[in-house]
Amino acid sequence: MADIPRLRVMFSSRAATRVFGDTTLTELRLALKAQVEGIRIGGHQPFEVWIHEDDPAPAGRTILEGSLDEISRADVVLVLYTGEAGSAEADSSIGICHAELQEALARRRDVVSVIALEPLIEPSADRDEVFQAYVTRRRLIHARVQDRDGLFAVALRLLMQRFVELAKRGARPTGRRVDQGAALDWARLDLPGRAAAMRSALVDALDGVPTEQGVLYTLAPPGLAPARLLLRVDAIPAALGVAAARERVGQPFYTDHLCAGLLEAEDAIGPIHLLACHRGVTESQALRLLGTSNAVAVASEFGVFAAEDVMQTQVVLLAQCVDAGGVMLALRRFLEWLGREGEVSNLLRRARARRAIVAAIASGRDAVGWPEA
Structure with a gap:
């Protein structure tokens, strides 16, 4: 033997x-x-x-x-x-x-x-x-x-x-199973229905204040002052390789200027984009979503975090969100990763800069009377 x-x-x-x-x-x-x-x-x-x-x-x-x-x-x-x-x-x-x-x-x-x-x-x-x-x-x-x-x-x-x-x-299996229980219920839904269920589960998991533009979420890291973040929540209800699922989200940060008024009124920073993904996510997919390869993309247990330091855009792609439990697990792992790796200060720095950029874009559009899409 x-x-x-x-x-x-x-x-x-x-x-x-x-x-x-x-x-x-x-x-x-x-x-x-x-x-x-x-x-x-x-x-x-x-x-x-x-x-x-x-x-x-x-x-x-x-x-x-x-x-x-x-x-x-x-x-x-x-x-x-x-x-x-x-x-x-x-x-x-x-x-x-x-x-x-x-x-x-x-x-x-x-x-x-x-x-x-x-x-x-x-x-x-x-x-x-x-x-x-x-x-x-x-x-x-x-x-x-x-x-x-x-x-x-x-x-x-x-x-x-x-x-x-x-x-x-x-x-442990490498991915969450989708052939039983609540995950199977979500799998039976069409793309719009599944996306709605995923968004709702993510909003519930955040335990923040929902608004039309996103969720106001207070992050209180040890050793740092609490910060109020605006998290724009959405869902990709199938594999990122499925165009119909991916295109439901598009590149949402192009409309961040619509949040300028809320950010000022609530004294919040951001926004940061938080996307629940039904299946796995790769760094290259995250970079394509950002529209640039000149960015940081980090894969971890929760999925992928991507950020770029020109427009200060930040996107969190939570992987394997096949049911409400998967959403909560991915979100918890992301928050744990932020604290464990000391990334909270970087996240907040970019979010503060993003608020200033969003305010400047909104102000410029108002000055020239640019119509909203």
Whole structure:
């Protein structure tokens, strides 16, 4: 019988730093590795752990290069965070610990866990300050511990949590099913009927104030003042490749100037376009919707977020909105992504600029007596 594959775990941290009194991180990592690899499920070993001490970088390669290779192989990355960025190679402005964490997050954020070993080390170099600001700004810390027992308990809990999450993700279908329940009810509708149901579900999920021009929604991110946004809501009731569905929406930001009066009266910013899509969405489809390739398009679990910095247009395409539950899930994932990745400030900056642009367009049309379509 073939061997059962194991989940590969990488510990990322300093080595010689002393924590919890007088214990080096090397001692802790070796002990934690032994405990994790000692776990058995039905007599089988589910985890194998990689640490620098067991596998120094091969000749001709730097420690960082070896670490980045291991990050690409790891199923789970556990960061033991002391506040130190680590040594810097050549003329790099960031330390090795910072570079490892940055690379792990860029590859797969959802398998990275950060444990803060308190008290954190006071910065001794500029790169330490940069690293601590990076971790704080992105709110990366999952847990804080103050002794060895606390570290081991938290580390094992986080590893088992990742283990279960990976198993569930592997067993989950890639898209939401449309052949049963409420999704089947929506699938039976014609395009106008399905679009109306999707719009209604999105308005309900937002829990804002509906208006003729969109939904007034208050975003209250941690650490920032609450902002009132105007979200123009619509739906694409079939795959984006279906012209009849896509053309129902067109390029809605061309009529944003009609919202100028509401934005001023309600002291709101935007608008931002929020589109529920019945099926999947790609970055290229989002860029075509914006009408330019010179824009930012980011695909994530919720769908695609696209924005361009000339007219400050922002469009959120929520994917797999096959029923009301799918709409709520996609919206929640989008809001979580905004907070997790620190994109709220960028969203609000563009929305404020968009309000000014919309007001200028509306004022210019009024000045020349331009008729509304």
